[in-house]
Every structure is written in C-alpha cells, then in structure tokens.
Amino acid sequence: MMLGTPESRNFSPYKRMWVSFGDRELIPFTQRATEARKRLPSLKRLLASCRLCAWECEARRLRGDLGECGLDGRLYLSSTSLHHGEEPVISGERGSGTVFFTGCNLHCPFCQNFMFSKLHHGRPVTPKTLAAKMIRLAREGAHNINLVTPTPQIAPVLEALILAWDEGLDLPIIYNCGGYENVETLRLLDGLIDVYLPDLKYGSDDAGRLSGPKDHFTRSLAAIHEMKRQVGPLALDEEGVAKQGLIVRHLVLPGGLSDTDHVLQTISEQVGQDTAVSLMCQYFPIEPVSDHPALGRPLSAIEYGRAIKAMHHYGLTNGWMQKFRAPHTVRKWEPRKEM
Numbered sequence: 001m002m003l004g005t006p007e008s009r010n011f012s013p014y015k016r017m018w019v020s021f022g023d024r025e026l027i028p029f030t031q032r033a034t035e036a037r038k039r040l041p042s043l044k045r046l047l048a049s050c051r052l053c054a055w056e057c058e059a060r061r062l063r064g065d066l067g068e069c070g071l072d073g074r075l076y077l078s079s080t081s082l083h084h085g086e087e088p089v090i091s092g093e094r095g096s097g098t099v100f101f102t103g104c105n106l107h108c109p110f111c112q113n114f115m116f117s118k119l120h121h122g123r124p125v126t127p128k129t130l131a132a133k134m135i136r137l138a139r140e141g142a143h144n145i146n147l148v149t150p151t152p153q154i155a156p157v158l159e160a161l162i163l164a165w166d167e168g169l170d171l172p173i174i175y176n177c178g179g180y181e182n183v184e185t186l187r188l189l190d191g192l193i194d195v196y197l198p199d200l201k202y203g204s205d206d207a208g209r210l211s212g213p214k215d216h217f218t219r220s221l222a223a224i225h226e227m228k229r230q231v232g233p234l235a236l237d238e239e240g241v242a243k244q245g246l247i248v249r250h251l252v253l254p255g256g257l258s259d260t261d262h263v264l265q266t267i268s269e270q271v272g273q274d275t276a277v278s279l280m281c282q283y284f285p286i287e288p289v290s291d292h293p294a295l296g297r298p299l300s301a302i303e304y305g306r307a308i309k310a311m312h313h314y315g316l317t318n319g320w321m322q323k324f325r326a327p328h329t330v331r332k333w334e335p336r337k338e339m
C-alpha cells in the first residue's frame, strides 16, 4: 500500500532475479470473469455486514454506515496512473497501471499516503467507470493493474475486474495492500490475483497497536501465509516484470517502532527465505506526528543500515533496498476535498 519514490531505480536489487515460472496454477485470464461471477455474491455477503478486512467490524456499509475504514458501501477512486516509482519488477519499463483507492482500514498516524487514506481525496465511481480506466491503462502500455488498498472496496472492484476481463484484460493483477486482511476474503480471490504485495508493518501485536488493531501482526502474518499458498514465490516474465507471486514490503520506522528485526526474522523463518522483500527507508514525518519523539524525525542512515544487516543476517537475499536519501522535512496535510 505504500507509494514508491519518484523513480523505481531508487530500489536496488539484492541479487539478480531470474526469469522463472510460477509454481501455483492461477485461473487463465479468459476464464476469470466466469469464476469471479460465482464468487461475487460471497464477497457481497462479507460487505453487507462488513468483514472484508481483519477488523471484521460488521458495519452496515450498504445502508450508509461507516466502518473502521471510514467508508460506506460505495466505490471510491482517488486516481489512476502509469506509476514508475514502484519496485523495478512492478514498474518495469512502461510503468505499473496503478489504481489508488480512497480510504484505508488502518489508522497509522504517520501514513505516507495520507491524502488518499486519511483526507479521503477521491470520488465515488461505478464499477463500469473503473473497468474503463483499467482498460485504458492497459492500452497505455501498463505492465499490470496495481490495486492500491483495495480491501475495503473489493466487492465493487471485483465487479470492475469482471467487466475488464470480459473486454479481454490480460495483465497481472497486483493486490497492493496494508496487510491487515481477513483470510476469508483472500480465499475468495484465490486464482484471480497474480501478485500479492502486502506490508508486514510490525514485528509484534504490541508494536502494531500504533496502527490501531490489537492483533495486527498475528492477522497480517496469517494473511501473508494465505497469499503465499495461493501464488507462491515471486516469478518474473521475460522482461523481468512480476507475473506471479508474493512480495512483502516493510517500511523501517524511526526509533525501532516497526520492530524490523523481528519482521525480517519472521519472514525468513515462517514465510520462507525465498520471499522477495522490499525494505524501505522512505519514511518522512507528517504534521500530525511532528511532536512525536520518534515519528517526528526522519529515519537515520544508521537505523536503515541496521535493517539491511538484519536482512542479510536472516538470509533474505531476494528483493530490494532503497537508496538512502537526505531526510525529508515534515510534510503538511492538505485541505480535504469533497468526495
């Protein structure tokens, strides 16, 4: 769910990743619409008294109530674009067809995408409009369709995908999410998602309280296991672009707040040393946390260096680190736009 930095070359690979073929079979693109139509009623049932994400807060969103995510039952779109700032295997040469949804199911006070997640920049759209935008991204040369924070809106998003698949969309679908997922929802997406790109934000449930839930680490880890079961390790196409698999992102927070060492140990020992990991240092303080003793300052080069050492220590050699850049100043919140 994290935006990349302006250029994907800011990510440097740990080692060259080889062209390979996914070891889990996904549903062929030509059959996805048919299969997705069968699963849509179950997803809509999860939405009706909402249990789409791991909060399972049972908000009656279709009646207009708001869930923990602050969203009602409509589909809110923030923007679509060809994005060149993701990991090299996501952005490729031509860019990732990125779809930014409004809202988020987490309450990270330091959110780096706060314009979409907190200030709710965006507007309601129909699945038909979203499908047309996906087709347009494909025509513009996108390597994939990159759904950013899709979980709270996954039922209408699947409706949009059905329409797009009917039109012949045959690009990998990337599920780019914050990680606090309900496994029951993920199971309904089995075979329809090509690449899972979740965050593992914290190394313990205690650390995860910073983003709201009491069980953030436990539920995120369960979700990542399910994602890996569905798509397997990362596999690339002939252009070196992701066509299937799992990439776990982790943003290192200042002051050890993300418990990075345990995140990396867990990935290595429980998810697998073959897991592609994107270790990010792009943290910048935003206004609401400017007085926080740790979050109010940028990450230091020493802190990021420690995280890189831990990555090597735990044998995680697939993935990317970011070039450490001069610290950002505090970023101001922009005024809320009406949806």
Ligand code: SF4
Pocket (backbone or CB within 6 Å): 050, 051, 052, 053, 054, 055, 056, 057, 058, 059, 061, 066, 067, 068, 069, 070, 071, 105, 151, 152, 153
């Ligand atoms: S998606 Fe939103 S409404 Fe649904 S369970 Fe999660 S927080 Fe609650």
